[in-house]
Amino acid sequence: MTNSTTNGTSALARLRAARPSLSDTERKVADWILEQPAGLLESSMLDVARACNVSDTTVLRMCRNSGFAGFTDLKLGLAQDLASPTQLIHDDVTPDDDAATVAAKVFASTIQSLRDTHHLLTGQDMARALDLLEAADHVLVGGVGTSGVVAQSFYQRCHRLGIRCDAPIDSQLQIMHASLLRPGDLAVGISYSGATKDVADMLAQARRAGAATLVVTGNRNSHVARQGDIVLVSVSHETRSEPLAARACQMALLDALYVAYSLRHVDDVLEKEKRLNQAIAQRSY
Numbered sequence: 001m002t003n004s005t006t007n008g009t010s011a012l013a014r015l016r017a018a019r020p021s022l023s024d025t026e027r028k029v030a031d032w033i034l035e036q037p038a039g040l041l042e043s044s045m046l047d048v049a050r051a052c053n054v055s056d057t058t059v060l061r062m063c064r065n066s067g068f069a070g071f072t073d074l075k076l077g078l079a080q081d082l083a084s085p086t087q088l089i090h091d092d093v094t095p096d097d098d099a100a101t102v103a104a105k106v107f108a109s110t111i112q113s114l115r116d117t118h119h120l121l122t123g124q125d126m127a128r129a130l131d132l133l134e135a136a137d138h139v140l141v142g143g144v145g146t147s148g149v150v151a152q153s154f155y156q157r158c159h160r161l162g163i164r165c166d167a168p169i170d171s172q173l174q175i176m177h178a179s180l181l182r183p184g185d186l187a188v189g190i191s192y193s194g195a196t197k198d199v200a201d202m203l204a205q206a207r208r209a210g211a212a213t214l215v216v217t218g219n220r221n222s223h224v225a226r227q228g229d230i231v232l233v234s235v236s237h238e239t240r241s242e243p244l245a246a247r248a249c250q251m252a253l254l255d256a257l258y259v260a261y262s263l264r265h266v267d268d269v270l271e272k273e274k275r276l277n278q279a280i281a282q283r284s285y
Helices: 011-021 026-036 045-052 055-065 071-083 100-120 122-135 146-160 170-180 195-210 245-264 266-281
Strands: 139-142 186-191 212-217 230-233
Touching: 011 071, 011 100, 011 230, 026 045, 026 055, 026 122, 045 055, 055 071, 100 245, 122 146, 122 186, 122 212, 122 230, 139 146, 139 170, 146 186, 146 245, 146 266, 170 195, 186 195, 186 266, 195 212, 245 266
Parallel strands: 139 186, 186 212, 212 230
Antiparallel strands: none
16 A cells, blocks of 8 residues: 555545545545545544544545555645645645646646546436536526636637527626526536535526526535536546646536537537638638
8 A cells, every 4th residue: 555645646636536436435535525624634533434424434445445554644645735835836746846847747637637527427417418508598607716717618608509698707696697597597507616605506596496507516515516407527636726627627528518519409500600700700800
């Protein structure tokens, strides 16, 4: 068994990488730790087991299946992560890395996150998400921060498809727009952490209005995820407050949805693309 305190890899990044292969109960423990890593340092294995409503054996099994020698090894690794200033920049970089090495590590982290996200994606979830998008009379897209950037990108893609869509940047407007949705509409909520209250509130309002809901998140057991009729999970090997690879994974999921929709409506989409390209060409020198 490799010891996390000596292999030079972020304990949190390793825990997140192992998450897709864990059992449901083990993943529940991993999610609790990922949401509050500092809290683990003051907790015993029994404390964690009680907080997650699982046995202490499950906590130990999660540690070992994630590549740690045991619970103490995991705590030591997390303590090193939280004490390292480079964690605020990128999980795997060190102060001695040159620019080329930094680039290689950033690319490697993003590629692995994309692979794990694809591994978690089921054909059934994608098909159901596509059906919701195709059936929607109107689409509302909401997200804040980095997820807000993804929301704006998906909003533009929906417009290219000719889908009636809006994506207010202001979170209060997102909630207001959600309250005006109707049955047959769709609300898309994007939140990497799944803990963004404004996104959860927007989706809750949409559901009360009778609209369907689609969630893109990194935490299937989160408050935001619980508001989704369909949940697409993105995996990110990061621990910072502004994760980089998470955005790429969210974009990939929504781009896959965009392409799948386009294939169902090839002739109509090609005609719209032609009109869009002509409009843009008229503004070119």
